[in-house]
Amino acid sequence: MRADIHMKMTHSVLTGNLHGVSTTCRDWCVWTDALCNNGSRQIALDLKLFRAELQRMVANNASVQHQEHDIEVTRRNEFMKTKVTLLFFLVVAASLICTVRFWLPRAGSTSAPVQSVPLNPELIACGAGVAAVGDCVSCHTTAGGQAFAGGLPIKSAFGTIFSANITPDVGTGIGLWSLKNFTRAMREGVSRDGHRLYPTFPYSNYTHMTDTDIAALYAFLMSRTPVRAATPLDQPVWPFQYRRLLGFWNLLFLHRGPVGKDPTQSIEWNRGHYLIEAAGHCEGCHTPLNFLDAEKASEAFNGGIVDGWEAPALNARSRAPVRWSKEQLTAYLSTSFASEHGASAGSMLLVTQTLAYARREDVEAMSTYLVWLETQGGGNHVSHGDSSTLARIRRGESLFSASCASCHDPESPMNQLGGRPLLTLSTAVNADSPRNIINLILAGISQAAVASPPHYMPPFASTLTDSQIADVVAYVRTRFTQKPAWPKLDDAVAKVRKESNPT
Amino acid sequence: MITLTVNGVHRTLDIDPSTPLLYALRNQLQLNGAKFGCGLGQCGACTVIVGTAPEFSCLLPVGAVGVRPVRTVEGLGTEARPGPVQRAFIAQQAAQCGYCIAGMIMRAQAMLEVIPAPSDEQIREQMAPNLCRCGTHMRIIAAVRQAARDMSGQQTLGTVSVSGARA
Numbered sequence: 001m002r003a004d005i006h007m008k009m010t011h012s013v014l015t016g017n018l019h020g021v022s023t024t025c026r027d028w029c030v031w032t033d034a035l036c037n038n039g040s041r042q043i044a045l046d047l048k049l050f051r052a053e054l055q056r057m058v059a060n061n062a063s064v065q066h067q068e069h070d071i072e073v074t075r076r077n078e079f080m081k082t083k084v085t086l087l088f089f090l091v092v093a094a095s096l097i098c099t100v101r102f103w104l105p106r107a108g109s110t111s112a113p114v115q116s117v118p119l120n121p122e123l124i125a126c127g128a129g130v131a132a133v134g135d136c137v138s139c140h141t142t143a144g145g146q147a148f149a150g151g152l153p154i155k156s157a158f159g160t161i162f163s164a165n166i167t168p169d170v171g172t173g174i175g176l177w178s179l180k181n182f183t184r185a186m187r188e189g190v191s192r193d194g195h196r197l198y199p200t201f202p203y204s205n206y207t208h209m210t211d212t213d214i215a216a217l218y219a220f221l222m223s224r225t226p227v228r229a230a231t232p233l234d235q236p237v238w239p240f241q242y243r244r245l246l247g248f249w250n251l252l253f254l255h256r257g258p259v260g261k262d263p264t265q266s267i268e269w270n271r272g273h274y275l276i277e278a279a280g281h282c283e284g285c286h287t288p289l290n291f292l293d294a295e296k297a298s299e300a301f302n303g304g305i306v307d308g309w310e311a312p313a314l315n316a317r318s319r320a321p322v323r324w325s326k327e328q329l330t331a332y333l334s335t336s337f338a339s340e341h342g343a344s345a346g347s348m349l350l351v352t353q354t355l356a357y358a359r360r361e362d363v364e365a366m367s368t369y370l371v372w373l374e375t376q377g378g379g380n381h382v383s384h385g386d387s388s389t390l391a392r393i394r395r396g397e398s399l400f401s402a403s404c405a406s407c408h409d410p411e412s413p414m415n416q417l418g419g420r421p422l423l424t425l426s427t428a429v430n431a432d433s434p435r436n437i438i439n440l441i442l443a444g445i446s447q448a449a450v451a452s453p454p455h456y457m458p459p460f461a462s463t464l465t466d467s468q469i470a471d472v473v474a475y476v477r478t479r480f481t482q483k484p485a486w487p488k489l490d491d492a493v494a495k496v497r498k499e500s501n502p503t
Numbered sequence: 504m505i506t507l508t509v510n511g512v513h514r515t516l517d518i519d520p521s522t523p524l525l526y527a528l529r530n531q532l533q534l535n536g537a538k539f540g541c542g543l544g545q546c547g548a549c550t551v552i553v554g555t556a557p558e559f560s561c562l563l564p565v566g567a568v569g570v571r572p573v574r575t576v577e578g579l580g581t582e583a584r585p586g587p588v589q590r591a592f593i594a595q596q597a598a599q600c601g602y603c604i605a606g607m608i609m610r611a612q613a614m615l616e617v618i619p620a621p622s623d624e625q626i627r628e629q630m631a632p633n634l635c636r637c638g639t640h641m642r643i644i645a646a647v648r649q650a651a652r653d654m655s656g657q658q659t660l661g662t663v664s665v666s667g668a669r670a
Contacts, residue, residue: 402523406562
């Protein structure tokens with residue numbers, strides 16, 4: 001009961017004036033009844049009681065006030081707590097929404113696709129060039145199957161993945177895909193119906209392709225003959241059957257955006273850079289992968305392992321004995337063979353067989369970039385010979401086989417019967433200076449001067465020119481020793497010839 | 504494609520550059536004067552003149568000949584009109600089986616172009632790389648002596664030929 005009413009009541013009781021006091025309180029009603037029914041002594045007793053009661057009531061009220069204050073505070077606290085909680089839930093909800101949206105990409109449109117891109121012959125031809133560089137056919141074709149019809153099992157960190165049918169078949173291929181669907185798959189690795197594709201499909205490289213190239217490729221694929229071929233179900237390993245987890249893979253390893261241009265380099269270099277990084281996806285094989293099949297960022301082009309074959313390093317860590325030239329690379333990439341390096345084999349053979357269909361200027365651009373790439377990256381730098389060294393050695397081999405092999409070839413009868421030691425054991429051949437071997441070739445060892453037949457050697461001073469002698473010497477050095485090549489052989493031969501023939 | 508100048512004629516041959524000149528002369532050009540004796544530069548039966556020097560054609564790949572003119576015994580003269588060295592060898596009957604003779608003639612020719620009046624010692628020294636299994640060495644030396652006389656005689660007397668009827 002409120003204090004002011006209490007005070008009024010008290011005053012009224014003490015003065016016997018009960019009027020004008022609200023009698024809503026039940027206690028008061030009971031007490032007045034008692035007053036009316038009892039005598040004055042009772043009144044005094046009751047008054048005492050009343051005072052006590054009043055005091056109690058006043059004390060109560062105070063605590064009520066405290067309570068009210070507390071409640072006020074509590075209510076305020078509660079209100080704050082609610083706000084914070086609300087905020088918290090808002091944040092959680094927001095992140096959930098983001099996560100959900102991000103984990104569960106929406107299914108693509110179901111509208112008719114092909115009209116969205118005009119299938120003109122020029123665009124299709126351009127797309128064929130893109131497909132050649134991207135080498136779609138090698139993964140999207142199974143042995144004995146039709147081109148682009150998919151079904152090739154590929155072992156990966158995610159399990160055994162089967163390549164999709166990318167012919168425009170409506171039921172089993174991409175016949176219903178719009179350009180938008182296709183672009184999303186190429187850039188984000190998301191299928192038309194929204195499910196995520198395993199990164200074994202190198203969308204982390206294709207994401208850098210230009211819109212034009214993707215549209216051209218789409219036109220090319222849509223112009224193919226549809227093939228009905230259902231793709232076998234992937235066989236993922238735990239936990240990758242939950243494709244949504246691939247969203248996290250993308251977060252870590254999918255770096256979207258176009259290939260940057262370097263204004264200090266030529267147009268051809270930049271074109272080659274784009275082709276290699278985007279559609280070519282060469283890094284995908286020629287870079288070591290981590291346990292999630294993502295390229296190790298700091299080890300680009302350091303080499304990798306594919307189907308048991310080594311994809312060699314394409315940067316300065318390359319072990320090619322002779323540096324690749326643009327012509328050699330162009331020949332290798334487009335004909336699967338390089339006269340100074342050898343034949344492409346294993347998984348690379350599939351690549352070069354497809355690159356045979358790429359535009360020549362594209363292959364040359366890629367070669368331009370690759371020649372530059374050979375010089376990049378530190379550590380383990382192997383000193384390479386160049387084309388001229390190789391040509392010299394090849395000429396030397398030809399000369400040796402005609403002029404020297406009859407006595408000096410390990411298989412020759414003169415070597416086996418004559419007691420002549422192999423050139424591998426010759427000090428002159430292994431020496432730091434080519435002086436003695438040059439002298440020997442020029443003058444031979446005259447028959448008159450020696451006692452035993454194997455000692456004789458015909459002179460070649462008038463038979464071979466300085467350059468030819470240098471060729472032979474260079475060849476002998478590589479053929480019979482592991483020692484480093486003698487430098488400046490032309491000068492050395494001229495010098496020795498002059499010294500031995502002062503006239 | 505290998506281009507050679509053989510006996511003054513340019514010839515183009517589609518053969519491996521490491522083919523020994525001897526094989527090209529005999530197989531592609533049908534110049535069978537030079538013979539295969541050892542293939543090792545030890546008998547001289549294959550001797551031809553390349554540039555200005557006598558060479559073992561069994562040890563010289565066609566790819567290495569370059570622009571140096573090649574001369575074989577067929578280029579020195581014909582059966583009807585033999586050259587001076589050939590005439591000397593015929594006069595001295597220096598051949599038995601004849602297998603070493605083409606080489607001997609070419610080495611002699613090369614020597615006489617550089618040493619027009621050689622001594623016997625010089626003749627022996629210069630002809631040493633060429634071997635004869637039939638033992639006609641004495642007649643060969645005599646033929647070279649005569650060739651030297653004949654050729655220097657021709658030089659001194661200008662156009663008058665000493666070895667035949669006076670012109």
